[in-house]
Amino acid sequence: GDSVTQMEGPVTLSEEAFLTINCTYTATGYPSLFWYVQYPGEGLQLLLKATKADDKGSNKGFEATYRKETTSFHLEKGSVQVSDSAVYFCALERNQGGKLIFGQGTELSVKP
Amino acid sequence: DTGVSQDPRHKITKRGQNVTFRCDPISEHNRLYWYRQTLGQGPEFLTYFQNEAQLEKSRLLSNRFSAERPKGSFSTLEIQRTEQGDSAMYLCASSLALGNSYNEQFFGPGTRLTVL
Numbered sequence: 125g126d127s128v129t130q131m132e133g134p135v136t137l138s139e140e141a142f143l144t145i146n147c148t149y150t151a152t153g154y155p156s157l158f159w160y161v162q163y164p165g166e167g168l169q170l171l172l173k174a175t176k177a178d179d180k181g182s183n184k185g186f187e188a189t190y191r192k193e194t195t196s197f198h199l200e201k202g203s204v205q206v207s208d209s210a211v212y213f214c215a216l217e218r219n220q221g222g223k224l225i226f227g228q229g230t231e232l233s234v235k236p
Numbered sequence: 237d238t239g240v241s242q243d244p245r246h247k248i249t250k251r252g253q254n255v256t257f258r259c260d261p262i263s264e265h266n267r268l269y270w271y272r273q274t275l276g277q278g279p280e281f282l283t284y285f286q287n288e289a290q291l292e293k294s295r296l297l298s299n300r301f302s303a304e305r306p307k308g309s310f311s312t313l314e315i316q317r318t319e320q321g322d323s324a325m326y327l328c329a330s331s332l333a334l335g336n337s338y339n340e341q342f343f344g345p346g347t348r349l350t351v352l
Binding site for chain 2: 128160166167168169170173213215222223224225226227228229
């Protein structure tokens with residue numbers, strides 16, 4: 125069945141460091157791919173998305189590119205801030221408007 | 237506040253009791269989803285509705301679980317004869333589905349269930 129695998133956390137970085145959180149997926153067809161973020165004490169929020177191969181999603185300085193050949197959607201940010209500390213979830217959706225399938229989440233902690 | 241709301245935010249119950257959670261979606265949204273999230277894991281899909289019709293149910297949704305959306309607005313999720321393994325965060329999300337276009341799911345704050 126469909127699945128999403130993320131790199132395990134926690135990831136601890138210093139402020140202004142470069143961030144990569146790896147995400148790979150298994151799915152039939154051409155899923156849409158997402159990154160959701162959960163800040164401490166808050167609900168899940170969509171961070172960015174890509175709906176077809178080679179699309180790049182971006183938001184708040186974060187980027188991820190839909191790579192069909194490697195079935196990956198890695199999250200990157202050039203310079204992290206303390207306020208980026210959160211849990212990040214990679215997810216896929218196969219049928220537009222249908223269920224999301226999430227990875228296990230990666231906790232990011234950014235130290236000043 | 238016009239986001240997705242869930243009630244209660246926390247529920248503690250004893251094993252064997254029944255519990256019911258409520259979700260109020262964003263008012264114009266026609267799709268409503270339920271997910272379950274255990275500690276250290278990502279949300280797992282349980283079921284979803286388009287208007288009042290339940291379109292898909294996960295195998296995770298045992299016969300002790302039932303969800304309804306009787307008027308196509310709010311939804312309830314009931315768990316009968318709760319077990320300790322039911323302890324989790326129950327998340328609700330809603331979206332506006334228009335034809336085949338992508339539609340973002342907006343999540344509520346969740347109901348945390350603890351079964352003693």
